[in-house]
Amino acid sequence: QLQLVESGGGLVQPGESLTLSCKSSGFAIRSDAVGWIRQAPGKEREAVSCVSPSGGVIRYADSVKGRFTVSRDNAKNTVYLHMSSLKPEDTAVYYCAADAAWSPDPDTCYVDRARYTYLGQGTQVTVSS
Numbered sequence: 332q333l334q335l336v337e338s339g340g341g342l343v344q345p346g347e348s349l350t351l352s353c354k355s356s357g358f359a360i361r362s363d364a365v366g367w368i369r370q371a372p373g374k375e376r377e378a379v380s381c382v383s384p385s386g387g388v389i390r391y392a393d394s395v396k397g398r399f400t401v402s403r404d405n406a407k408n409t410v411y412l413h414m415s416s417l418k419p420e421d422t423a424v425y426y427c428a429a430d431a432a433w434s435p436d437p438d439t440c441y442v443d444r445a446r447y448t449y450l451g452q453g454t455q456v457t458v459s460s
Contacts, residue, residue, distance in 0.1 A: 335360070335427050340454030348415040351454060353427030354408060361405035364430040364440035366447045367412045369423035369456075377423075378447065381430070381440035382410060390442045395421075417458045424453040 339351040353365065366381040379392045380401040389401055395414075403410040410427055428447035430440060 335365075335429065335451050337425060337427050337451060337454040340425060340456045342457045342459065343417055344460050345418055345458055347417055347458075348413065349417065349456060350414070351412040351425055351427075351456070353410040353412070355429075359405075360403075360408050360410070360429060364434070365403065365410045366428055366430060366440065366442070366444075367399075367401065367410075368426045368428060368444055368447050368450065369421075370426070370453075371420075371423040374423075376444045378442045378444040380412060381442050383438045383440045385438050388439045390440060392442050414456070417456075419458050422456060422458050424455050426450040426453040 334356050335353050337353050343349050362384050364383050366378050368376050368378050370376045379395045380399055382389050382401045382403050386403050398416045400413040428450050430446045432446045
């Protein structure tokens with residue numbers, strides 16, 4: 332079964348940090364751009380970050396820029412999202428997904444929720460005092 336599995340979520344206090352992992356199962360993700368998408372209760376999905384297949388292109392949504400860091404280890408088929416200075420408004424279910432849409436550049440990525448259509452179970456992040 333081909334899937335990406337997220338882990339690492341939890342309950343943290345404002346200002347604390349958390350690192351999420353996204354590991355592929357059944358396929359290698361080294362040829363895919365990967366995005367992180369989150370959805371808070373009652374809100375639309377928001378793409379917050381992406382990383383190109385090589386890891387050379389990284390982008391962030393303005394809402395997380397300067398606080399979140401995305402990285403990948405293709406040897407381990409794993410993508411990470413390190414979140415620091417967490418705020419209550421970061422509370423959401425976080426998903427990772429491979430970018431299944433066509434791109435003219437084979438090594439780029441897009442912070443665009445429309446490109447990430449196959450989401451897994453996600454991992455809950457709750458920021459609360």
